[in-house]
Amino acid sequence: MTADNTPAADAPAPAPVPAEDAAPAQNPLLPEGVTYCNFDDFSKIRLTVAEIIQAEAHPKADKLIKLQLRLGDREKQICAGIRAYYTPEELVGKRIIVVDNLEPRKLRGETSHGMLLAARGPDDTLALVTLDKPDFPTGGQVS
Amino acid sequence: MTADNTPAADAPAPAPVPAEDAAPAQNPLLPEGVTYCNFDDFSKIRLTVAEIIQAEAHPKADKLIKLQLRLGDREKQICAGIRAYYTPEELVGKRIIVVDNLEPRKLRGETSHGMLLAARGPDDTLALVTLDKPDFPTGGQVS
Numbered sequence: 001m002t003a004d005n006t007p008a009a010d011a012p013a014p015a016p017v018p019a020e021d022a023a024p025a026q027n028p029l030l031p032e033g034v035t036y037c038n039f040d041d042f043s044k045i046r047l048t049v050a051e052i053i054q055a056e057a058h059p060k061a062d063k064l065i066k067l068q069l070r071l072g073d074r075e076k077q078i079c080a081g082i083r084a085y086y087t088p089e090e091l092v093g094k095r096i097i098v099v100d101n102l103e104p105r106k107l108r109g110e111t112s113h114g115m116l117l118a119a120r121g122p123d124d125t126l127a128l129v130t131l132d133k134p135d136f137p138t139g140g141q142v143s
Numbered sequence: 144m145t146a147d148n149t150p151a152a153d154a155p156a157p158a159p160v161p162a163e164d165a166a167p168a169q170n171p172l173l174p175e176g177v178t179y180c181n182f183d184d185f186s187k188i189r190l191t192v193a194e195i196i197q198a199e200a201h202p203k204a205d206k207l208i209k210l211q212l213r214l215g216d217r218e219k220q221i222c223a224g225i226r227a228y229y230t231p232e233e234l235v236g237k238r239i240i241v242v243d244n245l246e247p248r249k250l251r252g253e254t255s256h257g258m259l260l261a262a263r264g265p266d267d268t269l270a271l272v273t274l275d276k277p278d279f280p281t282g283g284q285v286s
Binding site for chain 2: 030031034035036037039042044045046047048049071074076094097099100102103113115117118119120121122125128129131132133136139141142
């Protein structure tokens with residue numbers, strides 16, 4: 001240790017050094033463990049209003065429903081893990097919000113071209129994200 | 144022009160070169176001009192169910208409403224540009240979905256700690272993103 005690092009007897013006490021294993025302070029305005037994103041991050045995600053025009057059980061996956069969607073002048077298929085919460089019949093006609101530009105992926109032989117948004121609650125409950133105006137035009141961007 | 148650039152009379156016709164201003168082919172499953180994102184991109188965005196517990200006109204911005212939100216055991220303020228579409232009174236009690244971890248920003252003196260989701264339609268219409276179950280618990284993640 002050099003003389004420069006040795007505190008003089010009358011120097012103020014050094015600031016306490018946090019223990020290395022101390023958890024970072026939680027921001028009370030954010031969910032636990034979550035950090036900020038910026039608007040550019042959000043802009044990469046395209047959220048779109050869609051109407052469910054057809055719904056049926058996925059033939060090879062107990063938890064999935066296969067949905068045909070209308071999004072303005074486009075139509076496409078997604079698969080959603082909501083079969084424990086909704087029957088196909090009650091889904092038809094609903095407005096939902098989809099992550100429209102999520103890379104397609106194949107789920108047991110059926111391609112999902114996006115992902116619907118849903119909220120999870122306590123006790124294994126689930127609610128679909130929708131609009132407060134049931135007949136709102138589809139295809140519009142959500143931001 | 145050099146001799147090398149002059150096609151021989153019996154050479155096969157060169158492949159057509161796309162015009163430099165030709166637009167890239169549009170993927171019919173995506174909105175115009177939009178490219179894919181992946182799940183990591185989506186995971187940076189934290190969407191949370193919130194209840195509007197208080198709403199008032201922003202004192203210094205004609206288009207903004209100041210909202211106090213409950214998100215489970217947290218509360219916070221956001222500002223939303225929806226004053227042309229909703230009165231403060233009709234907003235109180237509604238469930239909305241917010242980009243919970245968007246960097247805070249100050250809007251004419253009031254800090255907005257996130258952004259609510261809304262859909263725009265034709266003819267300057269707007270609908271709020273909400274849940275299909277009006278009394279669903281707040282604070283839960285949307286994914």
